[in-house]
Amino acid sequence: MKNGKIGSKKVSRMSDDKVNAYFSENALKMMRKRYLTIDEKGNQEMPAQMFRRVAHYLATVEKNYKHDDEFVKNIEQDFFEIMARREYTPAGRTLTNAGSATPLIANCIVLPIHDSMDSIFQTLKDAALLQQAGSGLGFAIDEMRPAMTKTVKSRGNSSGPVSFLKIYNEAFGTIKQQGRHGANMAMMSVDHPDILDFIRSKETEGELRNFNISVKVTDEFMRQATEAPDTQWYCVWKGEKMKPHKILRHPNGAVYGVEEINITAGQLFEELVNYAWLNGEPGIAFEDAWQRTNPLPGLGPLRATNPCGEQVLHPYDNCNLGSINLAVFAKGRSVDYDRLRFVTKTAVRLMDNVIDRFDFPVPQVTELAKKNRRIGLGIMGFADLLYQLGIRYNSEAGLAVAEKVMGVIQETAHKTSRELAREKGVFPNISLSVFKKKRLKMRNAALTTVAPTGSISMMLDTSSGVEPNFALAYVKQDKDGLQYQYLNRHFEKELHRRHFDEKVIARIKEEILKTGSIQALTDLPKDLRDTFVVAMDMSGEDHVKIQAAFQRHVDNSISKTINFPNSATYEDVRQGFVQAWKFGCKSCTVYRDGSRNIQILNLGTGENIVSTTEAPTKLVKEKANLEIDKGKLSPRVRPVVMNGKTYKVKTGYGNLYITVNNDEVGAPFEVFATLGKTGGFFQEQTEGLCRLISLSLRAGIKVEEIIDHLKGIRGPMPTFTEKGTILSLPDAIAKVLEEHVKTNGHMKTDMTVQEIDSLKKEVLEPVAVHTAVGEEGTARSMADYGLMPGCPECGEALTLSEGCLSCKHCGYSRCS
Structure with a gap:
């Protein structure tokens, strides 16, 4: 290999064979489908050929600015190196179209x-x-x-x-x-x-x-x-x-x-x-x-x-995107900021040259692209960078890394745009921009944004955008239903670095195939579990804080999803939106795992995953039309807007928030209930119960019948209060429903409004609990017995000691 000078740093030039060897079979499968062109003889290019095609086509733009052949050659090599080293890649349309027979457009x-x-x-x-x-x-x-x-x-x-x-x-x-x-x-x-x-x-x-x-x-x-x-x-x-x-x-x-x-x-x-x-x-x-x-x-x-x-964007404007792969800038336990600055500078020039080659089928788009010269340089691989640095994603240290890396990219990108303005001229619409008042000469109206990097992060085998990894092992399917199996390579490398034996590694892999996470494997070292967190190991607020940290150093906005577990409540989603607004984000998207039949990212081995090529309306709307259902009741259609009340009740499982909505005559129509901090453990049963209550109400079943069937059901964790006892979650819902109809004048009851509000002072009855062993000798969860495994005060896991449930995190005890 020959040594070539890139900026002020000497790096070894990479042979095409070495470049091609970097890419995994998953990456090559995707690239063959999307990016690697086929010539007239039917031969498909390899990754190194693709990078050389793109680099050459974009570097020749420099000739339009009176640069000599030697300058163009050096720029072409710079462009090739940052792509070949997987430090940066332009967006998919540039990879596919640049230097091919197809006109170059933006994504x-x-x-x-x-x-x-x-x-x-x-x-x-x-x-x-x-x-x-x-x-x-x-x-x-x-x-x-x-x-x-x-x-x-x-x-x-x-x-x-x-x-x-x-x-x-x-x-x-x-x-x-x-x-x-x-x-x-x-x-x-x-x-x-x-x-x-x-x-x-x-x-x-x-x-x-x-x-x-x-x-x-x-x-x-x-x-x-x-x-x-x-x-x-x-x-x-x-x-x-x-x-x-x-x-x-x-x-x-x-x-x-x-x-x-x-x-x-x-x-x-x-x-x-x-x-x-x-x-x-x-x-x-x-x-x-x-x-x-x-x-x-x-x-x-x-x-x-x-x-x-x-x-x-304004109408007819475009997003000319590209992303820096932060994962390759980890040098031991630090970040190579010198190299990051050079790659940023080179990427800005490359993306600016893309604009000169644009040729859209709608003339107004081409015209505005060249007048604004907007680019959107972003990042990917942030979560994988933190894995290598040994830093937890949802921590103060993680936030600090986010601020610093994006700050360096933002500062360098703007400095480069000013240099290019002196070299090549300002963007034509600068008189309409904020830079006119600042008296700044800029080549580009805007420079940074963080795109989701779905396909290009697959190409480079790295985490997408600013997102945490969805799971340590998962199956991703594309829009055509093709599946790609992933095991995080940084996690696998760390297991071997710590010399875990193969049996332990096999057990860990079995767990992450099922859950995607190692947080339940409490026998693993704490620092390992702290570092290798995934999307659903953290709260909505954690997601929003990272988004806000990046947003402070981004011209445009950020593609970021708050990934919630299926058990997430309405209040979790609401708080996510409110926090995103208060923290200064420009947008917010949420997704609750399993809330759609068709998902791009899935846990497991890939079996029984609904393909993206299926028609979801068929999955939702197909009905059995059973003979035995003929003549049976159907529920009323829910109106767009309903009025109701929300009640807060203390239970042995934490605070229970119960909402009862009324129909047009003031009678109960539907019931929702969510648990507080420990909701994840019993929320699914609560949701199922409320759905059946709501279905019964909408189908015309008497409210009194529903109350009579639920009231008095006893669970293993009753809560004693000055006014009475809450025996279980069904009992709590029944008592609130009874109070709700009573206050609306629909029913007589001995319970008062004050009784609901007084459920604040608990005198808890000690309950002896014994751990049981299942058929295969595995310890069963406390939740299997209807007992709360989460602390009602702080949400951390409860432990069983001397027949009593207690929390080592905040000091809560069921027996005190």
């Missing part, structure tokens, strides 16, 4: 939809051309008039934005983007009168399958929802304040009317949270935070994002 674009049929269908045409070329798209649909608004030309009524969104969805479903279906984002402002229709538009899995959806919320809305939740929320259309609409549809979907809804800001926020809890959508975007950091205010307000929400 994603925002298009406008104005309030006219001409605009709606012209944008659909533009979108079809861009999707055919390989771009994902973002749309703001809140310029379209609300349902049942008069239309002048047709002398009829509008069917509303969601109906046109369905037309777009069907069109995109028939278009293939170089072998893959299009990704798209639809966004609507919280003050649009049809906002309730939009929030519920993906209630059924499989609806609007080609779109992600997010609600744009203002600071005003968030303040009202959190500080004055009982005040009416008003929408605005053409300067007129109005209440949100409930859209009335025939069974075939045709709109025939609207009703104004009395709904508070708190209730509207609850609707948003409820559907996010249900299946992960909608996400939430903080519109005022966008506008405060809008780099081009002269182009007007920012209206929408790209499909994954991290790039906020």
Whole structure:
């Protein structure tokens, strides 16, 4: 190998064979499918050839700026080295198209939809051309008039934005983007009168399958929802304040009317949270935070994002993305910041050169790309970097690393843009930018963003974006249903470094195949368990804190998902959204594991995973139509908005929060209940019980019958109070339901309102508990016996000693 000078550092040049040998079979399988081109003889290139193709094509741009051949040659080598060493990669469309026969485009674009049929269908045409070329798209649909608004030309009524969104969805479903279906984002402002229709538009899995959806919320809305939740929320259309609409549809979907809804800001926020809890959508975007950091205010307000929400753009602007792989910058227990600065500087030049080569099928996109010269340099491999540094992701040290690495990238990227402005000229729209007042000469309107890096992180076998690893072992499936098996290589390497024997390693692998985590293996060293945490080992607040730490050093936004376990509660999701707003994030997305039939990331061996090629609507809607069910009752349909009360009750399992919602005549219609800090242990039983109670109420079963069947059920952990005893979770729900109907005048009872409120002072009865052994000799969990394995005060695990449950973390004792 020859030595070549890269910047101020000498590194050994890599042979093509060595470059190709770096890539795993999983990576090669994905690359052959997406990125590696095939020549006219049917020969497919290898990774090193792909990097050389891209480097050469982009380096020749330098000739347009009067650089000589030697300069161009050195730049080409720099471009090749940072890709070949897996330190950086441009986005997928650049890898595929640069230097090939296909025009070079960006991964994603925002298009406008104005309030006219001409605009709606012209944008659909533009979108079809861009999707055919390989771009994902973002749309703001809140310029379209609300349902049942008069239309002048047709002398009829509008069917509303969601109906046109369905037309777009069907069109995109028939278009293939170089072998893959299009990704798209639809966004609507919280003050649009049809906002309730939009929030519920993906209630059924499989609806609007080609779109992600997010609600744009203002600071005003968030303040009202959190500080004055009982005040009416008003929408605005053409300067007129109005209440949100409930859209009335025939069974075939045709709109025939609207009703104004009395709904508070708190209730509207609850609707948003409820559907996010249900299946992960909608996400939430903080519109005022966008506008405060809008780099081009002269182009007007920012209206929408790209499909994954991290790039906020003006209409016709694009996201020219690329990502630095932080995992390869670990040098022992430190970060090679000198090399990170060089790679950042080289990547900015490469991405700026991409803009000169853009050739979109829609001329307005090419024009604005070259006027703004916006790039989105981000990162991946952050979680894997922390594994190598021995730092826990959700720790103060983890936050500090996030701040420092992104701060170095941000500072270097902006410095490089200023240098390129002196060398090549400023971006043409600089007079419309914030840099005019600052008197800064910049080559690019914006420089940093953090994209999700799904495919390119697979290519480099590293963790995605700023995300923690989903699991230490998992199965990932792509959009065509192909599966990829993963075991974290840094974890596997660490097991061997610590000289675990093969039997122990086999046991550990068996555990992570089932759960993805090692936190239950308490016999493993604590520092190992602290370092190798995964997404569901941490709280929603932990996720948000990391996102906020990166956001402080990013021009645009960040693609980040708060991954919750299936047992996560409505309140967990609500707090995630509120914290993201308070911490200064620009958006927030949540996902509760198992809340959809079809998932990209899955635990296990890959068996019994529903393929992404399945039709989810069939999975949801297929019914058995059993003969024995003929003539049986069916539950009433749930209204869009309901009123009710939430009660807090102390139980032997922690605080129980019970919400009872009423129908139009004030009778109970549905019941929800969530446990507090220890909810994960018994939340699924509580949820199942409440679903059956709600089903019974909606089917017309007498409330008194439900109360009689639940009240008095005794569990192993009764709670004694000054006013009486809460015998179990079913008993608590029954007593609250009884009190609820009594206070509404529907039933007589001896229980008072004060009795519910007085359940604060507990006198707990000691319960002797014995550990049992199952058939195979394995110790059974306390939860198997209905006993609470989590502390009701702090949520940590309880231990059994001398017949009493106690918490070593905070000192709680069941017997004191």
